[in-house]
Amino acid sequence: MTPDAPATLFPFSDRSRRLQAEVRRFLDEKILPAEAALQAHAADPATRWTIPPLLEALKDDARAQGLWNLFLPDDTHGAGLSNLEYAPIAEITGRSLFAPEVFNCSAPDTGNMEVLLQFATPAQQAPWLPGLLDGRIRSAFAMTEPAVASSDATNIALPIVRDGDQLVIDGRKWWNTGAADPRCKLLIVMGVTDPDAPVHRRQSMVLVPMDAPGVRVLRPLTVFGYDDAPHGHVEIEFTDVRVPVANLLGASGSGxxxxxxxxxxxxxxxxxxxxxxxxxxxxxxxxxxxxxxxxxxxxxxxxxxxxxxxxxxxxxxxxxxxxxxxxxxxxxxxxxxxxxxxxxxxxxxxxxxxxxxxxxxxxxxxxxxxxxxxxxxxxxxxxxxxxxxxxxxxxxxxxxxxxxxx
Ligand SMILES: Cc1cc2nc3c(=O)[nH]c(=O)nc-3n(C[C@H](O)[C@H](O)[C@H](O)COP(=O)(O)OP(=O)(O)OC[C@H]3O[C@@H](n4cnc5c(N)ncnc54)[C@H](O)[C@@H]3O)c2cc1C
CATH class of the missing domain: 1.20.140.10 (Butyryl-CoA Dehydrogenase, subunit A, domain 3)
Structure with a gap:
């Protein structure tokens, strides 16, 4: 890194500097030397969709050193760093494709944890947030659909229909990063709950357990041949998936x-x-x-x-x-x-x-x-x-x- 100009224009706090040095040392001494073994695990057909024990050991080590959840601006659950304090740390973790997960700072869990902290009730947080914050479980975010141009979020069409005290989900999503990971337990799904509302108030987000009946992973997708095992980017079919109305995040129409x-x-x-x-x-x-x-x-x-x-x-x-x-x-x-x-x-x-x-x-x-x-x-x-x-x-x-x- 060439920190001179950034450090002058954007003075980093002492805490950010200390964490930058610690994360850099951890990356150079522990993660980069482990890359070849982690790649070999991901290349072996017998192990590639399983979690390498070496990765879990690196996570334990990072957690024990306090190099954990550094992305979270909330200091009750995370490090309490500002975005400016975190930026140079995230830059260091970007040097290795494995590093963000080692520090529990990888997408899509980061965004999902932020959503749970910001929009979920304590009862909605309880089954998922502690496991995500601790790096024991993982999660995925399901917005994009194969049938519509999903870059325009108002096109999202998957119906989420109320039936008594349940929400019923039918349809297909794809590019759900991380949903093939055996530790993935939660899907945050965006779909249409209020089809007659103004265009930006039609969709909602719902918490769907990965093991809910009717959730079926159809296939992993590849990017230029890379499937990013064991996390994957997958296509998922929802067939008569039923979750309690209490799984709706925020108000109906706030997706x-x-x-x-x-x-x-x-x-x-x-x-x-x-x-x-x-x-x-x-x-x-x-x-x-x-x-x-x-x-x-x-x-x-x-x-x-x-x-x-x-x-x-x-x-x-x-x-x-x-x-x-x-x-x-x-x-x-x-x-x-x-x-x-x-x-x-x-x-x-x-x-x-x-x-x-x-x-x-x-x-x-x-x-x-x-x-x-x-x-x-x-x-x-x-x-x-x-x-x-x-x-x-x-x-x-x-x-x-x-x-x-x-
Ligand atoms: C590796 C990877 C991981 C992903 N992970 C996730 C995930 O975890 N969850 C999830 O929900 N989605 C995920 N996505 C999906 C991603 O967010 C969508 O692919 C993206 O939003 C675009 O939607 P689309 O593919 O439907 O493209 P479309 O909406 O069909 O757009 C196709 C193209 O149309 C053109 N276009 C669109 N709008 C305009 C415009 N206004 N002006 C000019 N041209 C335009 C652009 O060239 C665009 O690329 C992932 C994608 C990749 C590649």
Whole structure:
């Protein structure tokens, strides 16, 4: 990391600095050395949909050291850090695809825990929140549907119909990240409860136990061939799934509002982690350029490799500063007040990470595309984030509308 400019422009608290150092040490000493074994577990057909004991051991270690739930601004349940204090920590965890889970800071549980804390009653929280906060169970978020353009949340069509004191759910969702994980116990499902209400008041969110009768995982989906086992991104069919009316989150018709609240911090966390991933790709690029020789000199002696390195550093630093600016705005003005800046980083950070990782792949030659380096999977993850949590175009259109309104 190159902390000089960010640290000057956005002075981090002593606590944030201490946690940054501790998380970085834990990552370098424990997580990065475990990556090969964790990858091997995920590649073995016999084990790939099971949880590696090594990961659980790393979680125990991180929890014991207090490096746990650092994303939660609430200091009763989490670390009580502001978004600005957490941003550089999330950047460090983004360097490894395994690290966010080790620190219990991985999506979609982070967003789901925030939703439960913000919108669920104590009785709704009781079966799920303690297990999620403790990292014993996992959860998934089911909004996107195969049959409709889900980037426009008003299109969400899955019917949730009241029948006495039950809610009945029928339909299909897909891209439910984490729902294949054997520890996944809870689905937060968005569907239509009030079809005749104004367009933004039609949907609600409902808590659905993963083992409710009628919930059926149809298949894992792949991103460029990666299925992200053991968590997965799955397609789910709901057939006459019945949950108590008491499982409705917030008021009937508040699904859109809850989705907006959930996505603000979630989007910024994704961007923070992407900056860490891009930074690691840049460091790999530099190491490669120093040591590999072609046409009589190290790759770093060729102008085009130098351009790849220099442009990557510029772009990472631009995105980092914008992300910190968005984090500071979120702390100062809340979700609504920071919405343009959050939209801006959601447009900028995934594109930046794709560009940087792509250059790193190129500098690694064919090996860069293979399983021997982290780059190919990192590219798949970064590319996904040009779609997940809303495609680029939706954020670009919203930002333009906001500016044109004045
Ligand atoms: C790896 C991964 C994980 C995901 N995890 C989850 C999850 O856990 N839960 C969940 O519910 N969903 C999840 N998603 C789904 C994701 O949020 C949706 O794919 C996304 O919101 C887009 O919806 P869609 O796929 O239906 O695309 P559509 O809505 O069909 O949009 C397709 C394309 O249309 C274009 N478009 C749309 N709107 C506009 C516009 N205003 N102007 C111009 N062009 C436009 C864009 O190019 C867009 O990409 C995940 C996706 C991925 C890839």
């Amino acid at each position: 859109f509002e809850i989705a907006q609240a959930r996505l603000g911090p979630g989007r910024i966390h994704h961007c923070m982690r992407l900056i860490g991933l891009a930074q690691r790709a840049l460091e790999a690029m530099v190491a490669r350029a120093r040591t590999r020789e072609a046409f009589g000199r190290p790759l770093g002696g060729h102008g085009m490799a130098q351009e790849a390195i220099a442009l990557s550093r510029c772009e990472i630093e631009q995105a980092r500063l914008l992300t910190l600016q968005a984090a500071a705005a979120l702390d100062a003005h809340g979700n609504k007040g920071a919405k343009d800046l959050i939209g801006m980083i959601k447009i900028v950070a995934p594109r930046m990470a794709c560009a940087v990782i792509d250059r790193a792949i190129q500098l690694h030659g064919a090996g860069g595309l293979s399983q021997d380096h982290f780059l190919a999977q990192a590219y798949a993850g970064a590319r996904s984030l040009r779609l997940a949590d809303g495609p680029d175009e939706v954020h670009i259109a919203a930002l333009a509308r906001s500016m044109l309104k004045g």
